[in-house]
Amino acid sequence: MRAAVITFPGSNCDRDLAVAMEAVFGRPVQRVWHQQAELPPLDVIGVPGGFSYGDYLRCGAMAARSPVMREVIRRAAEGVAVIGICNGFQILTEAGLLPGALVRNAGLKFVCRPVELEVATTASVFTKGYGLHERIVLPVAHHDGNYVIDTDGLKRLQDEDRVAFRYRDNPNGSTDDIAGVLGGPKRNVLGLMPHPERAIEPLLGGSDGRALFQSLLEAFG
């Protein structure tokens, strides 16, 4: 398993994601600065949460155009597993790796709380460790997590079984209760608003996020 986590100016879950990956993968995770235009051989690339560039333009819009993202886009096309969490999900949609967009929460307020999710597909390197329709609890913490997509795009996601997670009690107004979606040529790109890296041990309030990293470990060894 060769994994890396990218840091943009304003990322603030980069350490959390690296710590969670290291805890489950059992080996060091590389930290990559956003200006790095080339990447070593990798199996998994993590695009972390936070407020890249302060979210002063659209969330994720600036980060999506940083040097490292050109390389991430290329690797994703080759089938490398790319996971974007929270701001990372926003960056992946802005980079065109995933369809749709994330706009202001329907309630207009930042929302930080554990939410119940349903695993909507197990057909991916990220979700095969869960049971289909399994209910899990992960925390959300975002101001702009309201997933929007046009009708055709939504139909395509549904037809291709690319909705990874759905909210049981939608906290932000997302279309079709979507909390995470899959993309990439081999279903190798995942974007999700909830934070699996914050749920990897009971002491922190839950460990339902662990199976996601465990799935990656099993896929790449």
Place this chain on the structure above:
Amino acid sequence: MTLAPASPEITPEIVAEHGLSPEEYERILAILGRAPNLVELGIFSVMWSEHCSYKSSRKHLSKFPTKAPWVVQGPGENAGVVDIGEGLVAVFKMESHNHPSFIEPYQGAATGVGGILRDVFTMGARPVALLDALRFGDPSHPKTRHLVHGVVAGIGGYGNCVGVPTVGGECTFHHAYNGNILVNVMCVGIARKDRVFYAKASGVGNPVVYVGAKTGRDGIHGATMASAEFSEATEAKRPTVQVGDPFTEKLLIEACLELMEKDCIVAIQDMGAAGLTSSSFEMADRGGAGIELDLDRVPLREAGMTPYEIMLSESQERMLMVLEEGREGEAMAVFRKWGLDCAVIGRVTDTGRMVLRWRGEVVANVPVAPVSGASPVYDRPSEPSPRRVPIAASDREAVLPHRQALLRLIGSPDLCSKRWIFEQYDHMVMGDTVQRPGGDAAVVRVHGTNRGLALATDCTPRYCQADPHMGGMQAVAESWRNLVATGARPLAITNCLNFGSPERPRIMGQLIGCIEGMAAACRALDYPVVSGNVSLYNETDGNAILPTPNVGGVGLIEDLGRMVGIAWQEPDLVLVLLGECLGWLGSSLYWQVILGRDDGAPPPVDLAAERRNGEFVLRQIAAGRVRACHDLSDGGLAVAVAEMCLASGMGAALHVPSDVPSTAGWLFGEDQGRYLLAVRDEDVRPLLQAAAEAGVLAREVGRTGGGALILRDEEPISLQELRAVHEGWLPGYMAAAAEV
């Protein structure tokens, strides 16, 4: 070297506009041996403001105990430092941002968060937790909703972006804050003990480096504003409120911490209140040095700024540091990587003077020590608050069935769930939040260890109003209890003393009473003060706030496996009440909410009993006998057990002993030094025996289980009803805002 002439000429009116008294101006003339120019007058004005100089409180602040074997740095630096083992220290401080938050709640609160973060990371610590003690006016006051909305959004907007979890705090309401809300923010950071940075400028010739946001015209004379009373015309001061940029702050945190690894920083200080003036003077003063600054090199946001404006700007997200000579290049490389503005703007000298140059002229030349160290100290006249008579507990006061009284209390603005607030704060980022908001204290794990820091903010202003000395003691004692209830050993406190105008003897009496009460409790509990802040002149048109000395406590849990929360995980546990129950209702929340009265002496604090009971609780937790623990405070036993039921998702039955003089007093009395413990059957006897041996009063008062809270023989309160009432008030109140 010629000094730019005083232009305009300094008149008594200009002196008064700068908040300086005629006597203080005389003092300036004596220090300089001449009249100051406007830049110099501005410098004296902010440095001698109440906010920066503590001139009314300093004499009394010296009464606080500040030492203990685990204290690494007490008051006088940017923040206090205590040893937490494994070669690490906790660095923490609390500060007010009251006046700006009232004028412009979003930016006022946001920049309050930014300022206290800088105080902590400037010492080399990575900030790991934020807490906020908020006091708003009466909910029915037309401004209150707007202020709650703005302050909460501002705290969230800043804290969420910088990625430091906001894990706790308080939020209460009282009409005395109608014209002066309180926004006190506490920040806690963790550093390596051998890598703590201080703000002492030294080394002649060493470069003085400016880093961070550019300097603009915002916040000029903020410190002076924070040192005056409000009036109807205060709205006009909106331009003196600074604007925050949490993104720049995040870059500043990362850049400073990265540079600190390189051992090239001699001294570092954030530019907070009074901006470049206070940071440069304080660094020079602490190091006994002089500084020369070239103001032409200060990065400016707008053209045409004068030296006066540059020195007094309170633009946010700026730091000043002294580097080792020749290491500038390394520092610049780090700042460039993070995209931050930086510039060498001066040098350290050995003249003991602050010399400011601008466009080829010296625009200020003043001795450092008299400006920062020898500011005026006032021994203002004081007058004690009138003594209040204790109120005898009596069942005659039970105007409502107790279950109704409990529901009303638990749904009241002060005791209702603050979920609407804390869900707007990212309280889990950094992946170490072990106890989230809503319990006695928040607990954050010390990253990479199995240790935890227990953190809480406390104060009961209505007690301080009723009896400043007792209220001061109670604030410290409650803080201590809240930490103990998690299994933490309380280490030290920071505080933020919020009062009205010190020029009124009654207010000065409150300040002195609270300080002396706090000091007594700190001494008795080995719980020293390591940092703090004073906010005076919290009054509008002569109406002062309740005396509010907020206490921010930090405790250490050495093994998180032994930590305790307020939720019990299992049914059929025995509830054991520790401490003496006299049924004290004077100045209680029951008195206020149920009976609409605010009279009576507050509950007395017995410091010896506090210590005895708290140490007993810690021993029982260490022995593994405690499944859940809650300290008893506002609303007494009934509210505590209700909060535990809600946190557990499981009910309990409480019985009332036949020998109590008043059932209302038993259920809702606010006697101090008490804890409610949930204990397994087999542990009850050893625990009660140990209590008897330790001289701690303990008795069984109930049992956990079921889906309802049962108070004696009254109709059960289902958890759904309890939860609906507890969760209902704040979202309902705030939703009504949208209709206005």
